[in-house]
Amino acid sequence: MEMMIYSIVSVKKNTKKLDALLAGIKGLSNTDLYVVTLDEIAAVVSDVNRADLIVDKSSAIEYAGVIETLAQQFTLLPVRYGSVMESTDTTKKMLERNYNEIQCNLLKVENKVEYGLKVFCDSEKLKTELKDKSETEPAIELEQGIEKSIYSKYLYKKLKEHRFEESLLAHIDAIIQNITTHLAQLNSIHRFKKMVTETTIIDVVILLKKNEKEGLIQAVKELQIQYTGLKFVLTGQWPPYNFVDITIK
Amino acid sequence: MNNNVIDRSKDITILELLDRVLNKGVILTGDIVISVADIDLVYLGVKLMLSSVETMEQLKSGRSIST
Numbered sequence: 001m002e003m004m005i006y007s008i009v010s011v012k013k014n015t016k017k018l019d020a021l022l023a024g025i026k027g028l029s030n031t032d033l034y035v036v037t038l039d040e041i042a043a044v045v046s047d048v049n050r051a052d053l054i055v056d057k058s059s060a061i062e063y064a065g066v067i068e069t070l071a072q073q074f075t076l077l078p079v080r081y082g083s084v085m086e087s088t089d090t091t092k093k094m095l096e097r098n099y100n101e102i103q104c105n106l107l108k109v110e111n112k113v114e115y116g117l118k119v120f121c122d123s124e125k126l127k128t129e130l131k132d133k134s135e136t137e138p139a140i141e142l143e144q145g146i147e148k149s150i151y152s153k154y155l156y157k158k159l160k161e162h163r164f165e166e167s168l169l170a171h172i173d174a175i176i177q178n179i180t181t182h183l184a185q186l187n188s189i190h191r192f193k194k195m196v197t198e199t200t201i202i203d204v205v206i207l208l209k210k211n212e213k214e215g216l217i218q219a220v221k222e223l224q225i226q227y228t229g230l231k232f233v234l235t236g237q238w239p240p241y242n243f244v245d246i247t248i249k
Numbered sequence: 250m251n252n253n254v255i256d257r258s259k260d261i262t263i264l265e266l267l268d269r270v271l272n273k274g275v276i277l278t279g280d281i282v283i284s285v286a287d288i289d290l291v292y293l294g295v296k297l298m299l300s301s302v303e304t305m306e307q308l309k310s311g312r313s314i315s316t
Contacts, residue, residue, distance in 0.1 A: 008275060057267065064270040078274035085277075094277070116265055235265045241273035248277045 003045040003085050004028055006066050007239070008095070009035075010075040010106045011042045018042060018074065025069050028053070028062055036088050038095040041102055044070060045091065048084060055082070071239035075110045077102065077246070078239045098248050105246050109207065114243060115216060115236030117204040119179065125229065130168055175227065176202050182219045186212060189243065201230065205242040213237070 004027065011018050015037055022033040027046030035042040044066070053059075060081050067078045085091045095102065176194050179202060183190045192204040208216055217234070224232045 005277070060267055060270050061263065064266050067270070078270070080272070080274040080276055081270045083275075083277045233261060235262060238265075238269060241269035244273070244275050246275055248275055 001047045001087070002050060003087070003091065004031075004048040004063075005079050005083050005085050005091065006033070006044045006046070006063065007070055007076040007078050008102055008106075009042050009044055009070060010040060010110070011035075011037065012040050015042060018044075018070075021070065021073060025066060027066060028059060033066065036091040036095070038092055038099065041095060041099070041106070043085075043091050043095060044076075045085065050084065067239050071113075075106055076239060077105055077109070077244050078241050094248060098246070101246050102248075105244055109240040109243055111210055112207050112240060112243075113210055113213075113237035114240045115206045115208060115234060116238065117179075117183075117202075117206060117220065117235075118233045119175075119201045119204075119227075120199050120231040120233065121201050121229065123198045126171075127164075127168065129229075130171060131164065133167075172201055175230070178226075179204070179223060182223055183216075186215050186219060188212070188216070191242065206236075207240060207243045210237075 006027070009018060015035055018035060022035065022044065025033060027033045028048065029052065031046040031048070033044055033046050035044055037043075063081045067076070070076055071078075085094065172195065176192070180190065180192065183204065183206060186206075186208060189207040190204050192202050194202050196203045206216065220232050220234050224230075
């Protein structure tokens, strides 16, 4: 029988607590959850018949719910939805082959949780503000010798656009720098992508000790006060999905 | 309340959750793993993308998305 694998849990040679927790929750399609254990780690799995498996949004949410419940009591590595193992034997061999790497990852996320922070802007409003500001700056002077012709007008327009783009990027970089500096003070690990879309200035994932949540909330509050024109959206806490650096063979 | 800063909007939460569970976490590769219904997962991805665009539009127009 094939099995759906939900997560790899640090059990430290004691699976009783995990067994007790699993007795109270169900896997996909109301299946029983059980563990495949190897020394200090355990894979949480449920039997699955691929022919009967419905892959849809609610199934993915249900799957995430199992991981969420486990993460409340254990240090774990979430496994991506849709991962099916052939048997208990192959699962055990997989744990064996990757044992050290799994342990390293578990150690990295021990007693920590993930948060997501997205910062949105009204890009049109931001551009207008910067344009207004640029109007007050000295006009661009073209090099001497360039005649005031249709070409020089075109050149002037392009230079102005270039200058504006530069100031926009510099402004956004300064915001990102400020945000990441605030986050760095929290003793957290964070990764970010900048300008994911025209309205998303920064998309950050943060790995933080469980008891340092209030510090993060305070930092985001301060940033929100500082940048009233931006919208800060903080989500979490999440199991450490974004901090698992492992591709299992 | 300190926790007010954490977004509890259902749309955002589901979007964030699905992004994580579908794209992040431990990735199993090789012959021991069978990917489940790729087409459905791609379809789900497209729906997510649409949902994301709607959320951005809401934010752009200044409407609150918090519950």
